[in-house]
Amino acid sequence: MTSDGLSSLCPSRWVRRKDARPSELMEAALALFSEKGFAATRMEDIAQKAGVTKGTTYRYFASKEDLFCEIIKTDIEPRLQELLSLSESAPNMPVLGLLAQIAHHWRITVLETRSSAIMKLMIAEGGNFPDVANYYETKVLIPITQYLESLIRTGIARGEIREVDPQDATHLLMSPMVYAVVKKHCFSDVFQIDYKQYINTMLDIMTEGLKKPVEPQPLPTEGNTP
Amino acid sequence: MTSDGLSSLCPSRWVRRKDARPSELMEAALALFSEKGFAATRMEDIAQKAGVTKGTTYRYFASKEDLFCEIIKTDIEPRLQELLSLSESAPNMPVLGLLAQIAHHWRITVLETRSSAIMKLMIAEGGNFPDVANYYETKVLIPITQYLESLIRTGIARGEIREVDPQDATHLLMSPMVYAVVKKHCFSDVFQIDYKQYINTMLDIMTEGLKKPVEPQPLPTEGNTP
């Protein structure tokens, strides 16, 4: 009111946006942490990117480390909910079909969103945040691993999947995910990946590699692969 | 073994560590960088771990960053040589067999050595060292990727491999490597991996998933792609 001329010059100063600040700050911080690493990111950069000043950051997060942890935890909770609902929504679907569904869901909700940056962050900085790394492992990695492994075992039991080592097969299923995240965040985009196609190819090959051949030589009566 | 008899004859020769220093320092630095990250590692820690004092480090490396770069480059050169010799040593071997050989060779020379730490370092810190990251991509990632891709194309051309997208298949082949490194260096060892078995399972599944089925309509008449 004092002078619109001035206010248009510095529009955002002294604007009170209590509710929006935390997520804005976390968004800014995630981008910078993921890009430059935790240590190389200055609080002032984060604040600036979020459109506030240094001090404001500390109204919402007790420390840089706290900010880091909040980012991780805030993102993880919804992811966990999804995992649960997915695993329940699929009663007796063929295992390999379910795996395909999971892979694409992960692609859409993680790989193609900023959540992938969280994963990169954990990979790159986990060592310096034992608590968060432990939390991440306990709440995310281990449950997912165990869930996938149980799927594989089910598939083997049902005769859908060959008799492979379930643990190694699980790791193998997860590796394209990790690879995609690393590729996306750590190196230049010399080989641009079409994620959808990439996941499809991966599913094609994995399915082919895992599926049990349809009992090639049973009785001379019927022919397979109709 | 460092024979006191000899050392008393020619003491300075065995006492001076001049030649060993750089590699000792790089060894120490690699361990710390990989464990705690570049920024969180102090020059003094490195020096201490190498058994010298801070100042000495600067006799061999102009700066912390220089030390980082030297570590990467020093390790990369021999790796590149191996890659070349491997690719040449395999004239007409079946592609899938060659891939298996490469995988185990990588396991033995990278995954199970400290070279895996280099890879982790590049993943975690590459963003802050564009020069090194670029060097790493240009000299390591891209050549390997292209080499593998050419193998896949060859395999397809020869009829050994199904008609999959060669680029995606290449990424898929590399992903278990990246995954293993991340697993080894970034998270606790809840699921201890037996690397040899892991690679074998991976090769089993990949081979099965990639190989061209032996012509489903086995009429006695003609032979395939001679």
Added chain:
Amino acid sequence: MTSDGLSSLCPSRWVRRKDARPSELMEAALALFSEKGFAATRMEDIAQKAGVTKGTTYRYFASKEDLFCEIIKTDIEPRLQELLSLSESAPNMPVLGLLAQIAHHWRITVLETRSSAIMKLMIAEGGNFPDVANYYETKVLIPITQYLESLIRTGIARGEIREVDPQDATHLLMSPMVYAVVKKHCFSDVFQIDYKQYINTMLDIMTEGLKKPVEPQPLPTEGNTP
């Protein structure tokens, strides 16, 4: 006594704290300044202790320093009035008796009230507030010192007190006061002091040490104290 009957008739009158605020804030601030020191006390702590928020404090005091100064000055004025009335109320009383009266009056109005905290504050923080320290010296210390010194001189002139150095004796009279304040505010209460008894003992010893021996009644010739 603040009659609920009345307050229901005229609520706003009793609800608004405007008039009480400054003293509440000063009270809170004095307690914290005295306990933790000026610098270590945050405006927010003061506000909280007074039951308001940070911003409110600035409606009543221009700055933290201003608040400090107001505390001192507000407390000093009434003290000065008392000093004056005391010194006037005692026309020709024996000096040592007057000193005893002053000592107990000081005990009751200063040592045993929060005013002692003011004195501690001046001792501890005076150096950083030259204006206030100067004010305190000019308005409090010097007048009291001079008043006491004049009493001593009177006592000597009247033959009630031995011929001691009046300045040193004055300091000596004041020292138990300073000591008591320091003891009360700066150290734990290992030796709990009964202030009344402490002052009495002090008066006993001082009186005995200062009083002129009753002229060992030599010859009946001349009479002192006519």
Added chain:
Amino acid sequence: MTSDGLSSLCPSRWVRRKDARPSELMEAALALFSEKGFAATRMEDIAQKAGVTKGTTYRYFASKEDLFCEIIKTDIEPRLQELLSLSESAPNMPVLGLLAQIAHHWRITVLETRSSAIMKLMIAEGGNFPDVANYYETKVLIPITQYLESLIRTGIARGEIREVDPQDATHLLMSPMVYAVVKKHCFSDVFQIDYKQYINTMLDIMTEGLKKPVEPQPLPTEGNTP
């Protein structure tokens, strides 16, 4: 050697004085802490006063607080030794004489040296350093208090001192010390004190006030204190 012209301009830079630094820093810090208070003293000021730069300070003291504590403790130890030796060196000397000796010794070794600043520091800042304050009380105040009290009791038992409350009398003996320190460090020198004379006057008055009258005219008639 590079250029005497320059070196005379900045004579003290890059001078290595490992052994002298700690005491120089403590000296500088004590002066500033005592003058401006702990909080208002910047590490850089201390460093500058000691002729070094900010960072150097941290080679010798882990933190500002650590520096504070070291100052106190370093000064206290020798003082304690003195106290012990004094108390032992006085076999059967009259108590009041011993007190006089102690008072002057304290004047010379504490009041008239920088040790008095330590005492002022404890008075002003003790509240923020519970550990040190506790140490100071335990090692200094309480032993001294107890020692003096035991002297008073001895004096009373021997008939040298009147039957006063020993605790209050002890406090009274200590109060001129505290007063002198406060006077010296907390206020301007309006009334310059000649410490030697001040202590003498104090001893005169105290002695007179404490001593047992020489058995009022022991005429052969009646016996006192039956």
Added chain:
DNA sequence: AATGAATGAGACTTCATTCAT
């Protein structure tokens, strides 16, 4: 009049790097 979010100067502390010994 009261609130409390936002500001920004300033202090402590760290640590890569320099350099006298």
Added chain:
DNA sequence: TATGAATGAAGTCTCATTCAT
């Protein structure tokens, strides 16, 4: 060549103060 004391730039965090609501 090796040492480690000294330097000083830079970053985190605090908190007195401001001001839109």
